[in-house]
Amino acid sequence: MKTQLALDRLTIEDAIRLARKTEKYIDLIEVGTSLIKEFGMTSISRLKEAFPDKEIVGDIKTIDNAIYEFDLCFNAGSDIATVMGVSPLPTIEACLNSAAKHGKLAMIDLLNTSPTQRDALLKYKDAIFCDHISKDEQEMSGKKKSIDRVNYDPSLKWAVAGGITVDSIKRMIEPRPHILIVGSAITNAEQPEKVAEAFRKIIG
Amino acid sequence: MKTQLALDRLTIEDAIRLARKTEKYIDLIEVGTSLIKEFGMTSISRLKEAFPDKEIVGDIKTIDNAIYEFDLCFNAGSDIATVMGVSPLPTIEACLNSAAKHGKLAMIDLLNTSPTQRDALLKYKDAIFCDHISKDEQEMSGKKKSIDRVNYDPSLKWAVAGGITVDSIKRMIEPRPHILIVGSAITNAEQPEKVAEAFRKIIG
Numbered sequence: 001m002k003t004q005l006a007l008d009r010l011t012i013e014d015a016i017r018l019a020r021k022t023e024k025y026i027d028l029i030e031v032g033t034s035l036i037k038e039f040g041m042t043s044i045s046r047l048k049e050a051f052p053d054k055e056i057v058g059d060i061k062t063i064d065n066a067i068y069e070f071d072l073c074f075n076a077g078s079d080i081a082t083v084m085g086v087s088p089l090p091t092i093e094a095c096l097n098s099a100a101k102h103g104k105l106a107m108i109d110l111l112n113t114s115p116t117q118r119d120a121l122l123k124y125k126d127a128i129f130c131d132h133i134s135k136d137e138q139e140m141s142g143k144k145k146s147i148d149r150v151n152y153d154p155s156l157k158w159a160v161a162g163g164i165t166v167d168s169i170k171r172m173i174e175p176r177p178h179i180l181i182v183g184s185a186i187t188n189a190e191q192p193e194k195v196a197e198a199f200r201k202i203i204g
Numbered sequence: 205m206k207t208q209l210a211l212d213r214l215t216i217e218d219a220i221r222l223a224r225k226t227e228k229y230i231d232l233i234e235v236g237t238s239l240i241k242e243f244g245m246t247s248i249s250r251l252k253e254a255f256p257d258k259e260i261v262g263d264i265k266t267i268d269n270a271i272y273e274f275d276l277c278f279n280a281g282s283d284i285a286t287v288m289g290v291s292p293l294p295t296i297e298a299c300l301n302s303a304a305k306h307g308k309l310a311m312i313d314l315l316n317t318s319p320t321q322r323d324a325l326l327k328y329k330d331a332i333f334c335d336h337i338s339k340d341e342q343e344m345s346g347k348k349k350s351i352d353r354v355n356y357d358p359s360l361k362w363a364v365a366g367g368i369t370v371d372s373i374k375r376m377i378e379p380r381p382h383i384l385i386v387g388s389a390i391t392n393a394e395q396p397e398k399v400a401e402a403f404r405k406i407i408g
Contacts, residue, residue: 009272034272037264040244060241063265063288064315064338068213068238084267086290090315090344111268112292114318134268141292 001176001203004057004159006183006194008032012043016050018187019163022196023051028080030057031179048077055079061109063087066094075104080128081106085113085121096124107159122153128179133162166198178202205380205407208261208363209400212236218243220254222391226400227255232284234261234385245280252281259283260338265313267291270298278306284332285310289317289325300328311363326357332383337366370402381406 005026007015012035029051035043036058048056058078059092062069066083073081083095085108093106099106107128108121121129158171159179169180182199189195209230211219216239223233233255240262252260262282266273270287277285287299289312296312303310311332312325325333363383364376366394373384386403393399 001237034269034276036244037240037273038244038276040240040242040246042244061265061267063267063290064340065212065238066340069241072238072242084288084290086267086288086316088338088341091338091340094344129329132294134295136270136295136298139290140298157377160329 002027004028004181006030008034021193025196025200028055044076070098085110129158138163206231208232208385210234212238225397227401229404230261248280261302270295274302333362342367
């Protein structure tokens with residue numbers, strides 16, 4: 001299991017500082033959607049420049065205009081770029097084709113997909129699937145939604161995201177995901193490096 | 205009926221130049237998702253600075269992290285910001301609340317929403333609804349999808365987007381939308397001002 005540090009609601013400088021503090025314990029660095037929308041592609045190129053040996057995930061959340069957005073993201077230095085599972089299928093297929101062309105990967109974010117949509121997506125064997133409880137759902141629904149892994153084919157690569165803490169990962173049932181996406185549990189901690197280290201110890 | 209000029213896949217300078225050429229004939233200026241993701245909030249603030257008297261639409265396509273993204277968008281100078289109809293409802297409600305707080309508007313993009321999702325969204329009477337055939341669907345599906353307006357309550361404000369040309373607007377059935385979103389028909393034209401003028405003449 002790898003740890004992906006999601007950097008959101010930060011300046012680029014603070015994002016670099018946080019990644020620097022925790023880099024020993026993390027595998028992938030995610031340039032969050034909020035950084036992309038606030039600062040543009042500079043956010044990706046600066047993080048890649050600062051961490052050339054880490055895999056950079058550009059959380060661009062494409063939902064249309066796939067080729068243009070994925071080209072932007074990969075050309076700026078992303079190794080992985082995200083597309084929304086709720087997009088029309090031509091968008092998802094264009095993202096996968098773009099990733100293959102660039103020799104990179106696409107991550108399909110399953111946020112708010114219906115069971116039918118999920119079933120239709122599972123044929124894209126080259127993608128990483130991300131089971132995702134959104135920030136807004138965590139904060140506003142009043143009830144904790146749980147990650148649904150019923151339909152996963154074990155031959156697929158998958159990630160989980162959404163309010164994951166050191167405690168919740170301890171309770172996580174098997175099979176564990178390939179990638180654990182952790183954001184505020186690390187970025188809002190007083191000592192981010194200690195929390196990142198705690199995740200590393202648990203997930204091994 | 206108002207015309208919204210959608211500016212996508214352009215530098216900020218070219219976006220300003222195109223809007224300047226056509227400003228006599230357009231009502232709203234949309235800072236496209238591709239400009240936001242490429243250049244960040246600077247794209248919105250520079251367009252608002254160049255056109256302080258036009259309504260600026262920030263096509264930020266929020267699907268999570270609603271309050272943060274809508275604050276960014278309105279603080280940069282947007283008068284209207286977009287949220288995806290396929291988002292979880294807490295996200296859409298947070299966007300509407302943010303718009304109300306800022307004294308601005310939210311546009312709900314109905315791209316790829318199911319009939320059930322559309323029905324659930326129509327209760328948000330303060331929103332502008334955007335019926336939207338995506339760029340990728342236009343280019344890759346091989347068949348022209350048509351805008352579905354069956355369920356529209358005439359008391360709602362709505363917009364249409366997706367490959368609209370001077371010819372297609374002539375064929376548009378009643379009732380016409382409040383906002384017609386036009387992108388490449390104007391931005392890719394050899395004489396954008398002539399095409400914008402042609403739209404203005406047709407829609408009156």
